[in-house]
Amino acid sequence: MYSKKVIQHFQKPHNQGQIKNADAVGRVGNPACGDIMKIYLKIKDKTIKDVKFETMGCAAAIAVSSVLTDLVKNKTLVEALKVDNDKIVKELGGLPEQKIHCSMLAVKALKKAVDNYQK
Amino acid sequence: MSIKNKSIYLDHSATTPVDKGVLKAMLPYFSDNFGNPSSVHSFGQEAMMGVDIAREKVAEFLDCLVSEIVFTSGATEADNLAIFGVIKALKRKNPNDKFHIITSSIEHPAALELFKVLQVQGIEVTFLPVKSNGIIDVEDFKQAIKDNTVFVSIMYVNSEVGSIQPIHEVGKWIQKINKLKLKKWQEADPKVRGDKPLIIYFHTDATQAVNFLNCSTKHLHVDLLSLSSHKIYGPKGVGALFVKTGTPLDAIQLGGHHENNRRSGTLNVSGIVGMGEAIKLLDKKTIEKNNKKIAKLRQLLITGIIKNIPDAILNTDLNQSVPSHAHFSFLGAEGEAILISLDLAGIAVSTGSACASNSLQASSTLLAMGISEEVAHSSIRFTLGKNTTLIEIKKVIEILPKIIKRLRQIAPKL
Numbered sequence: 001m002y003s004k005k006v007i008q009h010f011q012k013p014h015n016q017g018q019i020k021n022a023d024a025v026g027r028v029g030n031p032a033c034g035d036i037m038k039i040y041l042k043i044k045d046k047t048i049k050d051v052k053f054e055t056m057g058c059a060a061a062i063a064v065s066s067v068l069t070d071l072v073k074n075k076t077l078v079e080a081l082k083v084d085n086d087k088i089v090k091e092l093g094g095l096p097e098q099k100i101h102c103s104m105l106a107v108k109a110l111k112k113a114v115d116n117y118q119k
Numbered sequence: 120m121s122i123k124n125k126s127i128y129l130d131h132s133a134t135t136p137v138d139k140g141v142l143k144a145m146l147p148y149f150s151d152n153f154g155n156p157s158s159v160h161s162f163g164q165e166a167m168m169g170v171d172i173a174r175e176k177v178a179e180f181l182d183c184l185v186s187e188i189v190f191t192s193g194a195t196e197a198d199n200l201a202i203f204g205v206i207k208a209l210k211r212k213n214p215n216d217k218f219h220i221i222t223s224s225i226e227h228p229a230a231l232e233l234f235k236v237l238q239v240q241g242i243e244v245t246f247l248p249v250k251s252n253g254i255i256d257v258e259d260f261k262q263a264i265k266d267n268t269v270f271v272s273i274m275y276v277n278s279e280v281g282s283i284q285p286i287h288e289v290g291k292w293i294q295k296i297n298k299l300k301l302k303k304w305q306e307a308d309p310k311v312r313g314d315k316p317l318i319i320y321f322h323t324d325a326t327q328a329v330n331f332l333n334c335s336t337k338h339l340h341v342d343l344l345s346l347s348s349h350k351i352y353g354p355k356g357v358g359a360l361f362v363k364t365g366t367p368l369d370a371i372q373l374g375g376h377h378e379n380n381r382r383s384g385t386l387n388v389s390g391i392v393g394m395g396e397a398i399k400l401l402d403k404k405t406i407e408k409n410n411k412k413i414a415k416l417r418q419l420l421i422t423g424i425i426k427n428i429p430d431a432i433l434n435t436d437l438n439q440s441v442p443s444h445a446h447f448s449f450l451g452a453e454g455e456a457i458l459i460s461l462d463l464a465g466i467a468v469s470t471g472s473a474c475a476s477n478s479l480q481a482s483s484t485l486l487a488m489g490i491s492e493e494v495a496h497s498s499i500r501f502t503l504g505k506n507t508t509l510i511e512i513k514k515v516i517e518i519l520p521k522i523i524k525r526l527r528q529i530a531p532k533l
Contacts, residue, residue, distance in 0.1 A: 011463065031492070031496070033492070034453055054530060056526075056531060058453050058454075058455035062456060
């Protein structure tokens with residue numbers, strides 16, 4: 001059902017945890033739908049210097065969160081916002097059809113964090 | 120040896136391994152006794168003999184006549200034949216009548232979806248609520264009966280939480296209502312009383328009950344009862360429907376005259392032989408022995424989980440459930456993530472009905488029990504079987520707390 005890459009990220013997620021004094025935080029989802037994702041950003045010179053995530057969700061949601069943080073770390077905000085669902089799914093070696101929506105959650109969480117920062 | 124043999128299987132509600140003795144009984148019916156039981160020659164008759172013996176065993180278990188057993192491809196087909204078959208026959212005989220059906224809100228999709236189809240066709244359907252333990256209230260049922268109620272379908276045991284439904288009580292009540300109806304009609308003036316009134320037919324899906332409970336159709340007072348072979352250590356792809364003599368039933372699958380015109384299609388001989396053998400193993404003594412053993416292991420599992428995992432919620436009512444089920448919610452960890460983690464550790468469980476696993480919706484059974492979506496999404500179903508061991512249960516108790524702890528740590532605090 002899941003690719004090796006998904007399982008790897010699920011079992012040993014990268015950049016998992018919180019950032020104290022984060023410059024921006026984005027939180028999406030709600031417990032009722034089963035998935036919640038929270039993303040923390042440390043931003044300097046319009047670049048994501050550090051990123052961490054916390055996710056409650058299925059294996060795919062956790063793997064997606066992990067891979068997103070890898071993809072946006074040390075990227076400028078403009079570049080980071082270009083990371084889309086397709087890129088995440090590709091990076092994970094594919095996702096089962098019914099789990100594609102999990103990748104949207106991560107993208108939304110990042111966008112929300114950047115929006116909050118720019119406000 | 121496959122590595123699966125080292126794995127721990129706690130998903131017996133999804134399916135069970137075929138018993139070795141059952142497999143042995145089936146094998147001659149593939150290449151040696153391969154005849155079509157509809158054939159008149161000796162090859163056919165040999166195969167028919169296997170089917171006949173299996174039919175006797177199923178009939179004996181269900182406490183009914185052999186002519187009342189219809190073999191199907193499984194419980195889903197049996198449910199389809201029972202529900203659509205009876206309604207089709209009633210409609211044909213009473214084209215101008217408006218029908219009312221009663222079912223519960225926690226039925227398997229094999230029944231629930233059919234009632235939704237009938238609703239669209241204009242038939243009124245009442246979906247009974249359940250109490251917080253996943254059991255219907257008999258009083259609610261009595262209240263729901265109308266003059267034009269013709270069909271009632273309530274599952275014997277819920278597949279997700281294992282709750283036992285009061286089938287005997289419901290059946291007895293229906294019998295009483297039917298008798299009263301007929302008596303009233305018989306006593307009325309023949310000139311004005313009209314046609315004989317329609318009575319209520321009662322169907323139960325007993326798929327999850329067969330391993331553990333009394334399935335005598337006389338005791339339960341049912342007119343139709345569905346069951347499946349692969350839940351009772353028999354092969355997949357075979358099941359049966361009990362149809363009480365006199366119950367109106369039109370075939371759904373046409374094209375032959377098999378099963379006394381009730382179900383067309385060449386009989387799955389080896390499967391039927393396997394089902395007969397599997398049900399033969401379920402004598403009263405064995406059931407009692409298995410129930411006792413499984414209940415004891417379940418108690419150990421539950422005690423171990425509650426002791427070692429904070430905020431574990433048990434959704435199965437231990438006093439009114441089959442002994443196999445232990446349904447838990449672990450708030451702060453998502454069900455599928457728990458399932459995958461356990462699977463990676465060699466332990467197979469389910470997040471609810473396997474049929475629902477492709478949908479992202481919270482289980483309708485849990486929601487009907489008043490469990491919030493949030494809690495429902497955090498749930499895991501363990502279903503123990505007759506071969507489950509103490510060592511396996513101990514391993515689960517050792518591994519699961521670490522998994523829940525890790526997933527809760529990854530999750531944002533609320």
